[in-house]
Amino acid sequence: MRKDKLVAALLQAIALSALAGLMIITVFIFKEGLPLIFRTGLKDFFFSADWEPGKGNFGIMSMIIGSLAVTLGAMLIGGTLGLGMAIVLTQFCPPKLASLIKPTIELLAGIPSVVYGFMGVVTLVPIIRNYLGGPGLSVLAASIVLGIMVLPTVTSISIDALKAVPRSYWEGSVALGATRWQTTHMLMLKAARSGIVAAIILGMGRALGETMAVIMVAGNALEVPGSVLDPVRTLTSNIALEMGYASGEHREALFATGVTLFAVIMIFNTIALSFARRTIRQGRGQ
């Protein structure tokens, strides 16, 4: 009995310390970053593209746009592909084959991001430079690399969402004469809608937070991109690139960039979570 209590207390302590760790990190980031945002002014911080730490200009708009462009591009590519794969694997492919392919896709998530970045630099960037023009290091390159990186997230969560749709719906539709494809787009996608939205949003969160691979292929130029072939710098890249030598206000500004990222990702995750909960409730037929 006493041993049980001891173990319970120990586990509680571990859980609490993990939570406390998270809290401390959050508080720290906000404490370091928030004052600068207010000192610079919300308008000059978020809506100015002037980032010259030496002169005291801390406008992050070009990086916000960079992050959004790259994330959007990644979702256009990775979201479409991932959802497409989930549809094929759950609706059209023999279950045995699907149960073989799904873990393979999930394995993609385990490859370190440098490897993705490296592959991008070696293969993708030259192709873009030679065939489409521009420096090659670009929004497009980053979007494609990120699109592939979010594939496992989008695919596996979408698969789970589609699999959670009761089989009785599917049978009802087929018994009415609907083809597989009609059943998929008229019924399954609608029934799994919230889970699929959750998958896309979680994928977006991943794309937005990814750093290493993006630094390697995005070009990191401090300007608002005019086309998908232009180089960009994202919020995460900015922090990673400058943290090494930043001090004083510059360092604070990087933390402020972190605060921005943190807020956006929190919003994404909250939305995703609320959609995921809805799916579970629907699955129970409530």
Place this chain on the structure above:
Amino acid sequence: MNPKIETKKLNLFYGNFHSLMDISISIPAQSITAIIGPSGCGKSTLLRCFNRMNELIPEVKIEGQILLDGEDIHKPGTNLIRLRRRVGMVFQRPNPFPLSIAENITYGLRVHGTPEGQKPADIVEKSLRGTLLWDEVKDNLNGPALALSAEQQQRLCISRVLAIEPEILLMDEPCSALDPIATDHIEDLMRDLAQKYTIIIVTHNMQQASRVSSYSAFMLMGELIEFGRTSRIFKNPGDTRTESYISGRYG
């Protein structure tokens, strides 16, 4: 007697498991035929042969013939979509789609197209009236179908099938998820529908079979033991196994 659908020496295997053995049955048009028998005897399997739903299960092998209006439904070139339109199915658990009430009814129209000169809204009304659901839901056609009661859901599922104007209605224990009063209502509805449709119902409930059906088929372990007028089967069964099942000696 003019059979609407008949099977000739129908055999079905789930992998190595011989589930239906040499079933030959002729089901008369515009009447209710009940399929009865103990659990696992193959009632659902037989029912699902009529709209070829068994083929969706991997490793199913089917031998023998099924004739719908004299035509083999397994003939190469058979239009499966048209077959499933002619042979509608209502399931054991009400399975309305997670869409609105109206969208549930128009689902089949989107698959098969709306007949020339008819409006979807009219078909929605007609189908819902056909199951006496119209008055209960007419002000809430865009409301979620899943919010209806179990009985209403089952009526909706029947309406959904009626909307595509089938010729045969397959019903696999359509009342087993309903309370006695709702069951009563659905049975009334079935008698009504039998004026127009050929209904085949699987049921575990002997009273239900004797109440609603004109013909009964008794199955045991994959075999069709006896088929005939319900009144005759229940009063004067020709096989001792039928007799002992009806009088409650089997599970």
